[in-house]
Amino acid sequence: MEGLLSFDYPGKIYPVNHHSSTVYGIRAYPDVKSISDFVELAVLTIPEDSVERVVQDCCEKGVKGITIVTAGFGEAIEGGRVREEAIAKLARAHGVRVIGPNVSGTLNLHAGFNASPLQHLLATLLAGVSQGGYAFGDLLASGYGRRMGLGKFIHTGNECDLQVTDFLDYFGKDPQVRGIVMYVETLRDGRRFLEVARRVGRDKPIILHKAGRTLGGIRAARSHTGAMAGSKEVYSAALQQVNVILSPSMELLLPLGHALIERPPMRGKRVAIVTMGGSWGVALSDRLEEEGLIVPELSGPAQASLRSLGMPLRASASNPVDIGAAGAMALSAERLIEIGRVIVASDEVDALILHGLGRAGFARDETPVGRKISLEVEKQVMRGYDGLQQEFRKPVILGSHHSSWESQTISDLQGEGLRVLNRLDEIAQMLFRMYEYWRKMPEGE
Template sequence: MSIEKITEKSERYARRSLTEHEAKLLLKDYGIPVVKEILAQNADEAAAAAAQIGFPVVLKGLGTALLHKTELGIVHLNLTDERSVREAAESVKTRAGKDLEGFLIQPQIKGKREFVAGLFRDAQFGPVVMFGAGGIFTEAISDVAFRLAPLSEKDALEMLEEIHTKALLGNFRGEKAVDKTQLIQILISLSRIGTQRPDIAEIDINPLIITPQGEVCAVDALAVMREISPSSDNEAKPKAAKIDPAFIRIFFHPKSVAFVGASSQLGKWGHTLPVVTISRGYEGEIYLVNPKGGTIVGRESYKSVTDIPGNVDLAIVTVPAAAVADLIPQFKEKGIRNMLLISSGFSETGHEGRKLEEALVEKAREAGILLLGPNTMGICNPHIRFYCTGGPVWPRAGATSVVAQSGNMGAQLLAFAEHQDIGIRAFAGSGNEAMITVEDYVEALGTDDLTRTVMLYIESVKDGRRFFEAAAQVGKKKPIVLLKGGRTKAGQRAAASHTGALASDSKVFDAVCKQAGIVKVEYPMDLLDLSAAFSSLPLPKGNRAAIITLGGGWGVVTADLCSEHGLQVPDLSPELTERINKMLPPYWSHSNPVDIVGENEESIAMDITEALLKWEGCDAVINLGIMGRKILLGRVGDASCKADPSCSPEFTETMIRQLSDFEKNYVKYVVTLMEKYDKPVFGVSILTEDKEQTVYRVKDSRFKGIFYPTPERAVKAFARMYEYWRFVSR
């Protein structure tokens, strides 16, 4: 029977699952190697089939309701004669009862290694292929990798290399290495089923047994059907309309803004936003709107937007949620096409709020008005001094664009950026994303020439497949660094109540990030650290680290961190060792990390840094403790003067100035070396103060000095940049 007739039969009888035999016919139709088997209806036929196949054999109960046969006790292994086959058949008949539809007889496939492969449909991202350690402990071990279909051969190979038990793919206990080409083709075949057969909901091949010769064979399979309809299939549901990037750009480059809901009361959004915008030097026209009119923050206010004499590019709305819809006709009459809706009280509050939001979106769309928000902290574009956020933070202009689904998280990221002197291209608190979604922002930032790095804090996506495709496209041109909330069950509950949208499964989302080249981080500070690195340093072309340190212990810890994050710390070449011998005392470490044993001669650190960058055996340099010595000396000097009346504060101040000059010169020198050798230098300061930043700018240079407060942060930045380089160089 053809696979088409089998699936038609399944649909006719309203079956959700294919039998194991039918599932294997489907797999075989797509080129997946399956075990030879014979279908039998009774014990005598089973015994005859076993004799035909040759002993030992496996006997299984067959039935559409018999999905987990091992747990039901209806799988019998290593049957060595016809008598044992008949006894096994009778046992299965008793255990399976009315659900039994027949017996499967298969040869006993020998092999010490078992894997699992499968396919399922994620509600957000569509068909997903899975591979991992198989057998009866699959769920307990949970050593699996995922990728979205369609798969490339590189995607499939990465899945094989990603599992923790990948050593089983090589030569193992007298058995040959697995035929990886065969495994890759199995995963690609599952991918084809996912894209070509929307009626297949799930496939589970467990186990895939590896023979002693390294060949792969599917000995058990499960396939689940599904009904396809817009109501049951998220993939078939209509998606939100895409927003033209040019329309989003207007929000960040308005020539005139109107604050609708302006207020004289300190602490209200209608007061904070215009005050911040005016005080930071925005040069466009600013209009204030309040139904009572009068003077607000020293400016005339208008009772309606229709009373404003000039054009309005952007309306910033802070009125109560119930009053927003009444503004739509006024905006339409005035020709206002863009609304930044700060107000809360919409879908984030529950069912009634969602209905209010949907009605508002419908009215806005009919009027030709684009809405950003609602429930947003605001936006900013430092390049035109347009700061319109609830938080009193104003980072300098730069090349990192930030989109955050949490306003408070966004404000915190901007505060960190300001403190660490990281330049911001633009910021958007996306709020509930009633019209402009994170997918729209990613696509728009991909076309923005001033954006070099995209930073995202998200809790959910509206259209998973579009998000993946947009990120994969943008990621080829500029890095996307992402922090996701809702990674745990507790976080998912918080995310649902916070944004009004459910979070996707974290493992699938992790796979999406890997496949799309998104640099996913675990903590907010990682976002800033990587933003600083990506916007300031050349990409490392490999994972080999050369470490220069003022102290041995620090170097050892950093080498351990490198190993834990997938970086190598290679041995120094004899030529490089000899070169460093001429710079350092005989008792230096003679190894990588290079311990410069506390040498204070300024040229030594510079010369060794260049020698390491010049070395073909490394892809990046991590320097520890070169920066921050002026702080250390200052504290020692203060202590000395308090303890010793004869201490000269002037001498200490002179030394601090000299060290300060050295550090400035060292930063310039490092930047020059990065331009010369096209390799990054990750710095770690020996001490920092509150006023110390991460980024050190050098005039007229495309690169900057980067100095983190801890080795962990430097190593993580290196590892993630290398991860991104692997993606763009595929």
């Protein structure tokens, strides 16, 4: 109820509660059958021992869809799976489809619909399908500050009826969805999933995190959703054949999903780095090459072009291009941006990373004027680099060690919608998977 009301859902809401005549000021009904209007969807947040009776009422009422939030079935108790099968059989007999049980809810922010407790939501062009729900709430909360989120989300839970494959198919046909992120513990019909993924993946990136890859994870998955997880080698091989992008972590799902639908294609493995400190350049080079990318030395002519822009003699122009603190202070914002433009415009690199701006600290009334000017210069440079990727159709990644709650610059830029990544492994993993995805896609896609 809170989710629906907080997003000003334009449709009709019918609370059912036999203990109260109103819920949040809206007339409540003692049972589903007491509602005179046609009901499209029922969301059940009721005691586990009442589920079958209420499902029966919904079927007799003519409800078309049921979401069972209630837990305590196949994931938890002996005989729970049998009860789930009975619920699905009853629903199918009446032409009713069921999500769940054991779900956190569903949302379609483009329609103002949030039948979940999830907060910190943004109506983006990404959709999410997950066999685990509340963890996605954490991901959405952490992504909110970076303007990352899901416009549509389905938690499938125990999947007594509808499964992740059904929603992959659905989102594949949805014009409001440009990319799909998934959390999967098991696939109950692997062959059908691969068929659907192959078709959907021709038009939209599918980013999937496969959980339950270890013995401990398999055991946890069984108690979480009642899932029987399979071999990670089998999953990986099969999914890569249909160009599903495998995310090594749940945390990478949103950054990678947004990168694939928002950034230009990455057509090669060569990455250039511009940094304000040598150590970050070395560490980032290691992570990129460990991931499978290349940090090539720039050619003599390219280095000469960079030097002509006034780089300090002690600064490195080879790649990583280490401007250093002296260069960052001496060069204008326009010159710093031009360094990036020269690199991206060359045919020697396929992507560029700017790392090292966005220093810690916030501007206060008592902050020295020089520091405030420095903050504005940082933002100007980072905006300029972000604009290069559309100008030259190559990915340009903004990286900073500091997050939005540590840095005025990062907070302001992310408020404008610029994406700034804080972890070197996240940057490297994201870029490599962008390359892997676009390597398999025809030119012009």
